[in-house]
Amino acid sequence: MAEALVPAGQEEAAAEETHLRHHFATPEQQMDASTLGMWTFLITEVLFFGGMFTAYAIYRNMYPGAFASTSRYMDVVLGGTNTAVLICSSLTMALSVRAAQLSRRKDVIRFLILTMIFGTAFLVIKGFEYHSKWVEHLVPGFNFSYEPVYYQQHAQILFFLYFCMTGMHALHMIVGLGLLTYLLVQSWRGVFHSNYYSPVEMIGLYWHFVDIVWIFLFPLLYLIGHRG
Amino acid sequence: MSAHHTPIPKVGTLVMVWAALIILTGLTSAASYVDVGEWNIVVALLIAVTKASLVVWIFMGVRYVTTLTRLFVVAGMVWLFIMILLTASDYGTRSWTYQAKPWANNPAHGLSR
Numbered sequence: 001m002a003e004a005l006v007p008a009g010q011e012e013a014a015a016e017e018t019h020l021r022h023h024f025a026t027p028e029q030q031m032d033a034s035t036l037g038m039w040t041f042l043i044t045e046v047l048f049f050g051g052m053f054t055a056y057a058i059y060r061n062m063y064p065g066a067f068a069s070t071s072r073y074m075d076v077v078l079g080g081t082n083t084a085v086l087i088c089s090s091l092t093m094a095l096s097v098r099a100a101q102l103s104r105r106k107d108v109i110r111f112l113i114l115t116m117i118f119g120t121a122f123l124v125i126k127g128f129e130y131h132s133k134w135v136e137h138l139v140p141g142f143n144f145s146y147e148p149v150y151y152q153q154h155a156q157i158l159f160f161l162y163f164c165m166t167g168m169h170a171l172h173m174i175v176g177l178g179l180l181t182y183l184l185v186q187s188w189r190g191v192f193h194s195n196y197y198s199p200v201e202m203i204g205l206y207w208h209f210v211d212i213v214w215i216f217l218f219p220l221l222y223l224i225g226h227r228g
Numbered sequence: 229m230s231a232h233h234t235p236i237p238k239v240g241t242l243v244m245v246w247a248a249l250i251i252l253t254g255l256t257s258a259a260s261y262v263d264v265g266e267w268n269i270v271v272a273l274l275i276a277v278t279k280a281s282l283v284v285w286i287f288m289g290v291r292y293v294t295t296l297t298r299l300f301v302v303a304g305m306v307w308l309f310i311m312i313l314l315t316a317s318d319y320g321t322r323s324w325t326y327q328a329k330p331w332a333n334n335p336a337h338g339l340s341r
Binding site: 031032035036039040042043046047050051053054057058061062076080083084087088090091093094095098101102201204205208209211212215216218219220223 | 234236237239242243245246249250253254256257260272273275276279280283284286287288289293294296297300301303304305307308311312315316319320
């Protein structure tokens with residue numbers, strides 16, 4: 001069917017427009033393969049972060065009191081703001097993919113820039129939080145001291161997990177910003193249109209995944225023990 | 229030759245998901261100040277899973293992908309579940325068999341005293 005739509009001798013031009021590689025029959029098949037491949041990668045990421053979430057679950061179950069006591073050192077306002085910032089960035093990312101699907105080059109660029117602004121804002125806020133953790137002597141292994149003292153040992157485990165998990169998350173954000181920069185350059189050059197937008201879509205999947213990690217980190221790290 | 233056999237999402241749908249995610253963020257923050265004992269973590273995780281599902285289904289477009297890709301997504305969740313379940317079953321049952329000095333009350337060891 002697909003061949004019949006392209007007059008003889010124009011297959012190459014059509015393949016160039018859709019960036020169709022010779023080992024795929026149709027652009028649809030190529031797109032499905034990209035999506036499956038990206039999800040396979042994201043599942044390895046789920047299990048990578050999942051290891052840390054498992055460690056968190058085990059230690060929280062072992063030392064519930066110490067873990068709950070850390071909540072008053074967490075800034076819920078900054079954490080909540082960052083959650084909202086990331087959700088906004090996910091919306092602009094989804095809108096950017098949509099704009100690419102509709103060949104609206106300017107909208108793609110606009111929404112990519114907005115996504116990058118939200119992503120950067122997240123990292124800046126995170127930086128302020130890290131700074132205050134350092135000032136309050138809550139960096140495990142370096143200058144850790146904790147009130148109440150009898151929780152010091154076990155609260156340190158929570159802060160260790162906090163820095164591992166939010167640190168790996170922030171690293172993923174930085175990688176994401178790099179990928180968005182690449183998308184920005186490519187869309188500036190007018191590479192993407194309704195017949196070819198899979199890089200926007202795939203990097204979008206990555207960006208949403210990083211958002212989901214934070215959706216779990218926020219309640220688990222910031223909202224453990226406000227009650228009572 | 230069009231590549232967009234996947235339907236294009238409506239702006240309204242995307243904005244509604246965004247609004248739902250913001251509201252659920254407020255809800256989970258507010259709920260963290262209400263003590264329901266053992267259910268605290270359940271409520272927090274239920275809201276987080278709901279938010280994640282919205283992102284996966286609408287923003288990540290899993291509603292439009294092939295059955296094979298969907299199978300992969302579900303498989304990923306299953307592996308995660310296995311990892312957490314088996315690790316927890318290890319740590320959760322260690323105390324069942326733990327003795328400070330297993331040989332102390334067991335003459336068969338021949339090591340007592």
